[in-house]
Amino acid sequence: MASSHAERIQRAFQVSLVNAVLGNDRIAKEAGLMVTDTQALHLLMLRDDIRNAKQLSDATGISTSTVSRTIDRLERAGYLRRVPDPADRRSARLELDVTKVRPLVDRYAEYVSHLEKVNADYTDDQLDLIAGYLEKTNNLF
DSSP states (O other), X not given: OHHHHHHHHHHHHHHHHXXXXXXXXXXXXXXXXXXXXXXXXXXXXXXXXXXXXXXXXXXXXXXXXXHHHHHHXXXXXXXXXXXXXXXXXXXXXXXXXXXXXXXXXXXXXXXXXXXXHHHTTSOHHHHHHHHHHHHHHTTXX
């Protein structure tokens, strides 16, 4: 019986990944961006430890030259700017323009609303268990 649960979870997880990739690609195209660009923005919004090109490259596994091109596109589009890093004058920090990013955040609001409705069906203990599982799978790729 346990294997059928594991198979169901694996299948649901795989479908979720496909839907996420396709949905992110659709939203990126709507914004005139590449999916790599929107994912870079996500990481910059979600992780305080990513604030420069090297950190973004390390987090994504994407070469620094490709990350630089991504940052160039995002800077040209007004989503972020490079500012001197006060701790290291040789480096630039990446600062998001929250006003420019807001429409993208709003575009994902439907997804967030759906998650909130689904979450309401579970107890705090169940949500803690689910969150722990998902956190353990975050570094699959």
